[in-house]
Amino acid sequence: MAEDRYLKSPSPPALARIALSACTQTEYREDILGDLQEEYVSLQSRSRRHADRWYWNQVVRSVPGLVLRRLQCIGAWRIGLLFISYILALLVINLWDVQVARKAAYFLAKQPDGPSLSIIRTLYFLVFTVGAGLAGALAAALGFKREKSFRSNALLTLGPVFLVLTCVMAANLMASGRQDLFSYLIIRSLLLATMLLLGAYLFLKARDVFNRSSNR
Amino acid sequence: MTTVKSLGEFEIMVLAALMRLGDEAYGAKIRQEIEERTGRTTTVGAIYTTLSRLEEKGIVSSKLGPSTPERGGRPKRFFRITAHGIRAFRISVNSLGNMLEGLISWPKTVT
Numbered sequence: 001m002a003e004d005r006y007l008k009s010p011s012p013p014a015l016a017r018i019a020l021s022a023c024t025q026t027e028y029r030e031d032i033l034g035d036l037q038e039e040y041v042s043l044q045s046r047s048r049r050h051a052d053r054w055y056w057n058q059v060v061r062s063v064p065g066l067v068l069r070r071l072q073c074i075g076a077w078r079i080g081l082l083f084i085s086y087i088l089a090l091l092v093i094n095l096w097d098v099q100v101a102r103k104a105a106y107f108l109a110k111q112p113d114g115p116s117l118s119i120i121r122t123l124y125f126l127v128f129t130v131g132a133g134l135a136g137a138l139a140a141a142l143g144f145k146r147e148k149s150f151r152s153n154a155l156l157t158l159g160p161v162f163l164v165l166t167c168v169m170a171a172n173l174m175a176s177g178r179q180d181l182f183s184y185l186i187i188r189s190l191l192l193a194t195m196l197l198l199g200a201y202l203f204l205k206a207r208d209v210f211n212r213s214s215n216r
Numbered sequence: 217m218t219t220v221k222s223l224g225e226f227e228i229m230v231l232a233a234l235m236r237l238g239d240e241a242y243g244a245k246i247r248q249e250i251e252e253r254t255g256r257t258t259t260v261g262a263i264y265t266t267l268s269r270l271e272e273k274g275i276v277s278s279k280l281g282p283s284t285p286e287r288g289g290r291p292k293r294f295f296r297i298t299a300h301g302i303r304a305f306r307i308s309v310n311s312l313g314n315m316l317e318g319l320i321s322w323p324k325t326v327t
Contacts, residue, residue, distance in 0.1 A: 058261070
């Protein structure tokens with residue numbers, strides 16, 4: 001009966017739980033969430049609103065310390081390496097975009113019997129994604145840690161690159177007053193995320209194959 | 217011999233709570249113990265940040281207990297102070313006491 005009560009009891013605010021999980025060291029994540037849930041359940045039997053407010057308060061006040069501790073555990077050299085991987089990945093994407101993808105698109109556009117604008121735009125996207133794939137592979141080579149899962153590596157290494165590029169694109173569109181191009185931003189961001197992940201994944205697969213063949 | 221670094225104020229509080237709670241010392245209970253005894257509101261995050269640092273220094277050790285339904289099926293992590301931790305605690309509290317000696321005259325009754 002007691003178990004039924006706990007199973008039926010409302011769970012803590014999902015967004016707060018996600019925020020806390022993202023900031024906490026893997027080792028203590030479940031313990032912190034469990035401790036907070038235990039206190040939340042006892043508080044919400046009195047007032048759900050009070051319990052929600054208490055939970056959010058705990059999360060908001062815990063996050064800075066937990067993030068700092070997580071960074072301390074990551075280590076200064078790894079933070080430096082991650083930072084270099086962000087810079088290099090951003091550099092590769094931008095250089096590829098300006099020097100290869102845009103130049104190819106301009107070249108096609110100048111041709112008298114060249115393809116239509118929509119075809120040129122599609123081709124430009126395709127060429128641009130190759131650069132994102134290369135950047136993903138580079139970031140994986142520098143920033144991925146072998147003992148961590150692909151998901152947590154991708155979040156820590158590729159996440160910031162994706163965020164910076166998407167925010168810069170959004171800011172450019174806002175500044176130029178071209179809010180009508182937000183669908184373009186969404187497509188480009190989706191392509192960027194996919195190719196960053198694909199580039200990193202293919203690099204890791206290729207490295208595994210190479211390591212296995214060299215061990216034989 | 218391992219050198220013992222002096223502990224901070226909050227670290228001393230957490231260790232004192234661990235000693236008081238004995239085998240029942242886990243995050244939520246430690247937080248409540250500190251809050252009840254000092255009146256200082258603290259977060260589970262702050263407790264774990266401190267415990268993680270203390271565990272890294274070998275001052276506390278931890279082990280996982282059974283999972284319970286009120287915790288959403290998550291296990292409790294019980295913490296214990298180690299012999300090295302007791303030595304560090306004693307040194308820190310003694311040096312604090314030495315510094316405060318003669319400075320404070322405690323009232324006999326709290327009004």
